[in-house]
Amino acid sequence: MLRFALRRLLLALVVGIAVSAIAFMLLRISGDLAIALAGEDASPADVERIREQYGLNRPVIVQYGEWLWNAVRGDLGRSLFYPESVANLIMTRLPVTLTLSAMGLVIALLIALPLGIIAALKRNTWIDRAALGIAVMGQAMPNFWFGLLMIFLFGLALGWLPVSGSETIWHFIMPAVTLGWFSAPVLMRLTRGGMVEVMTSDYIRTAHAKGLPVRVVVLKHALRNAIIPVVALCSVQFGNMLSGSVVTETVFALQGIGYLAWEAISRRDFPVVQGILLLVALFYVVLTLIADLLNAWLDPRIRRG
Amino acid sequence: MIKRRSLGALAAAAAIPMGAPAVRAQPAENTLRWFSDTEPANMSPYFNSTREGVIFGFHVWDAPLYRNTQTGEYEMHLAESVRVVDDTTIELRIREGIVAHNGDTVDARDVVATVEFALNSENQVTNLGRTRWLSGAELVDNRTVRLRTPAPFGPWQEYLTTLLVIPRASLAGGRESMGREPIGTGPYRVSEISPGQRIVFERFDRYFGGAKGQAEIQRLIFRRVPEANTRIAELLTGGVDWVWRVSPDQARNLQRRRGVTVISGGTVRFHYLQMDSAGRTGRENNPMMDIRVRRAINHAIDREGIVRNLVGEGSDPLHTPCHPDQFGCVQDGITRYEYNPQRARELLAEAGFPNGFSVDMAAYRERPWGEAIIGNLRAVGITANLQWSQYDAFQRATREGQVRLAYGSWGSTSLFDVANSTSYFFRGSPDDINRDPEVMALLERGDNATDPAARREAYTAAMQRITEQAFWAPLWTFPLTYAHNAQLQFTPTADEVPRFYTARWNR
Numbered sequence: 001m002l003r004f005a006l007r008r009l010l011l012a013l014v015v016g017i018a019v020s021a022i023a024f025m026l027l028r029i030s031g032d033l034a035i036a037l038a039g040e041d042a043s044p045a046d047v048e049r050i051r052e053q054y055g056l057n058r059p060v061i062v063q064y065g066e067w068l069w070n071a072v073r074g075d076l077g078r079s080l081f082y083p084e085s086v087a088n089l090i091m092t093r094l095p096v097t098l099t100l101s102a103m104g105l106v107i108a109l110l111i112a113l114p115l116g117i118i119a120a121l122k123r124n125t126w127i128d129r130a131a132l133g134i135a136v137m138g139q140a141m142p143n144f145w146f147g148l149l150m151i152f153l154f155g156l157a158l159g160w161l162p163v164s165g166s167e168t169i170w171h172f173i174m175p176a177v178t179l180g181w182f183s184a185p186v187l188m189r190l191t192r193g194g195m196v197e198v199m200t201s202d203y204i205r206t207a208h209a210k211g212l213p214v215r216v217v218v219l220k221h222a223l224r225n226a227i228i229p230v231v232a233l234c235s236v237q238f239g240n241m242l243s244g245s246v247v248t249e250t251v252f253a254l255q256g257i258g259y260l261a262w263e264a265i266s267r268r269d270f271p272v273v274q275g276i277l278l279l280v281a282l283f284y285v286v287l288t289l290i291a292d293l294l295n296a297w298l299d300p301r302i303r304r305g
Numbered sequence: 306m307i308k309r310r311s312l313g314a315l316a317a318a319a320a321i322p323m324g325a326p327a328v329r330a331q332p333a334e335n336t337l338r339w340f341s342d343t344e345p346a347n348m349s350p351y352f353n354s355t356r357e358g359v360i361f362g363f364h365v366w367d368a369p370l371y372r373n374t375q376t377g378e379y380e381m382h383l384a385e386s387v388r389v390v391d392d393t394t395i396e397l398r399i400r401e402g403i404v405a406h407n408g409d410t411v412d413a414r415d416v417v418a419t420v421e422f423a424l425n426s427e428n429q430v431t432n433l434g435r436t437r438w439l440s441g442a443e444l445v446d447n448r449t450v451r452l453r454t455p456a457p458f459g460p461w462q463e464y465l466t467t468l469l470v471i472p473r474a475s476l477a478g479g480r481e482s483m484g485r486e487p488i489g490t491g492p493y494r495v496s497e498i499s500p501g502q503r504i505v506f507e508r509f510d511r512y513f514g515g516a517k518g519q520a521e522i523q524r525l526i527f528r529r530v531p532e533a534n535t536r537i538a539e540l541l542t543g544g545v546d547w548v549w550r551v552s553p554d555q556a557r558n559l560q561r562r563r564g565v566t567v568i569s570g571g572t573v574r575f576h577y578l579q580m581d582s583a584g585r586t587g588r589e590n591n592p593m594m595d596i597r598v599r600r601a602i603n604h605a606i607d608r609e610g611i612v613r614n615l616v617g618e619g620s621d622p623l624h625t626p627c628h629p630d631q632f633g634c635v636q637d638g639i640t641r642y643e644y645n646p647q648r649a650r651e652l653l654a655e656a657g658f659p660n661g662f663s664v665d666m667a668a669y670r671e672r673p674w675g676e677a678i679i680g681n682l683r684a685v686g687i688t689a690n691l692q693w694s695q696y697d698a699f700q701r702a703t704r705e706g707q708v709r710l711a712y713g714s715w716g717s718t719s720l721f722d723v724a725n726s727t728s729y730f731f732r733g734s735p736d737d738i739n740r741d742p743e744v745m746a747l748l749e750r751g752d753n754a755t756d757p758a759a760r761r762e763a764y765t766a767a768m769q770r771i772t773e774q775a776f777w778a779p780l781w782t783f784p785l786t787y788a789h790n791a792q793l794q795f796t797p798t799a800d801e802v803p804r805f806y807t808a809r810w811n812r
Contacts, residue, residue: 032697036697038354042432043434050431081346081347082347083480083483092500159542164535165528165544255502259531
């Protein structure tokens with residue numbers, strides 16, 4: 001298992017470096033960092049001076065090589081805009097994104113699992129269709145719009161929840177529901193599909209024949225098998241939430257990793273972009289590893305295999 | 306339903322408090338909370354170029370002179386007197402009793418240190434506009450400093466209002482220390498910086514006052530909230546006291562709300578169309594080289610209509626390549642092009658384009674207004690294809706001579722002098738896509754003269770030439786709408802810099 005985990009980590013590092021090289025080149029092609037640093041009202045002479053001061057007139061490959069050499073030695077560099085190291089910057093934003101994503105995933109599962117199970121058990125009834133309808137709504141409605149509707153209802157009209165910021169846990173409820181609601185449909189459909197398949201299996205028929213209560217058959221015997229692909233998908237969804245919550249973070253003014261990434265890309269603050277890319281690659285590898293371990297725990301055949 | 310216990314566990318994991326925020330600002334607490342969409346990454350005015358950074362600069366630091374926002378006159382501030390020694394030397398006498406936020410005394414040595422810091426390329430200063438007009442500073446005695454300019458510099462008074470003096474103790478720490486632990490002399494000191502969370506400013510009770518006067522409000526809390534609708538929702542729920550950049554439709558809705566004041570003001574920012582009259586994008590089949598086409602474009606745009614329906618209150622149609630409030634932005638004797646689509650079509654036909662033509666239009670901000678311009682141009686037969694990009698790509702394309710028609714916006718760094726607007730675009734810089742030798746010579750004369758009358762004369766001739774040749778299609782001035790708690794007394798200023806040190810709560 002240790003070798004397996006190490007191999008995965010090494011692979012993540014290679015993927016991270018490859019992605020960072022591509023991102024670096026794309027950032028350089030898409031705009032001029034010297035202009036971004038100098039600001040809108042800067043004169044051409046100012047921009048040229050800044051290009052020289054920051055070494056941006058050197059060949060791109062030299063600049064990338066320099067960053068890579070430092071990164072390999074554990075130094076992700078310093079932001080070109082913030083008076084902070086990239087590592088510090090990421091660490092201050094990470095708790096916000098972790099909290100948001102964890103709460104988002106919990107909410108997605110709280111919506112998806114009961115609905116998926118009920119839809120499977122009541123297949124082709126109005127309950128099934130209603131559950132599918134909810135799933136379609138969740139994916140069809142852009143999350144910035146859903147977020148604004150939540151603000152209007154729970155922030156403005158009812159005054160139950162704070163509108164923006166991350167000062168208390170209550171500030172995370174609306175953003176987490178927004179994020180979870182968007183992720184729930186895919187988890188719900190997978191749960192429903194898995195349950196439909198499992199419920200027609202021989203061993204479930206046997207369990208029914210033995211006179212086990214429906215609750216035990218569904219939750220203990222059927223769900224345990226049906227949930228295996230859901231667990232794998234959860235890791236992907238959690239990864240997506242960690243790296244792709246920029247819209248939600250923007251609407252609710254949460255200063256997390258997603259917003260930091262967007263900001264760094266628009267400013268072409270390449271050390272920050274590179275640092276975040278490496279982090280995201282690491283997230284995916286760790287989450288996939290956790291999903292594999294969970295699946296092995298849920299299904300002994302995977303462990304033996 | 307999520308139980309409070311589960312939330313508590315999550316909060317503990319993320320070290321996020323469950324209780325109410327530490328500070329609930331209210332008028333009774335004499336605290337003002339203001340939200341904006343951008344946060345300067347570095348607090349130091351020499352390491353950021355954002356508008357919010359300019360505002361921080363006005364509240365935390367001071368300059369030798371201060372422009373009175375009511376009268377437009379320059380007043381002594383850090384300096385107690387200013388003397389022009391010769392065409393390239395200005396002597397400042399710094400007033401006594403100025404105390405920095407760390408308790409140090411501030412005098413002429415800090416002015417010299419600031420100029421030397423900003424001019425030293427090793428310090429990697431990014432906001433070069435504050436000192437680019439200077440070549441050095443020389444200490445005469447502890448209260449007297451002489452500033453040197455490389456050539457005679459007309460708008461020196463205006464630029465002395467932006468030369469923010471950083472105490473030596475702060476400069477010694479360099480870029481990062483200046484960003485993390487800023488030390489100024491201004492009416493507010495920075496008491497907390499939580500990047501991405503909030504920045505807190507406390508009134509500095511040992512402030513010398515000067516032209517700004519003592520602040521009334523005890524504490525300012527700044528937060529970045531990028532989404533405009535969220536800012537409005539916060540205002541309506543009492544989560545914030547002051548917001549700006551309110552769109553016309555939001556302003557209309559807010560005006561009906563009790564407890565909220567909506568107020569519009571002007572800025573020195575303006576919008577324009579640049580046309581490649583010099584043929585930098587190619588001289589063959591370039592309609593922009595024909596004066597009749599440029600005049601046709603000027604006649605085709607319904608400035609009044611767009612201002613009334615889209616841009617909103619606080620904006621005015623513009624006929625000069627500068628803001629009328631700027632020194633030298635002369636309105637007399639210029640050629641004005643009224644909205645006349647029929648005349649535009651006639652001019653195009655005379656120029657050999659009876660069926661119009663197609664052209665790419667580069668743009669990077671206020672897209673709906675740009676689309677309205679495209680609609681106006683289409684009505685006279687010109688198909689303008691919108692080339693939307695980020696600002697740096699827009700600017701690079703302009704500077705590399707790839708832009709035939711550009712829809713842009715210019716804030717003049719809030720300076721009230723055409724040296725920072727018309728001269729920027731028409732004095733032969735890479736941003737000058739017209740390159741007219743006559744205009745260049747006139748502007749150079751105006752910029753380098755120190756006598757205001759001589760400057761005005763040169764700029765008048767330049768404005769007349771630019772508008773007569775229709776090098777640009779100036780569009781409109783940029784309005785700014787603010788919304789705030791009705792209990793707050795706040796007066797907008799024309800330079801896009803809200804002065805919270807003059808604001809107060811009605812209690």
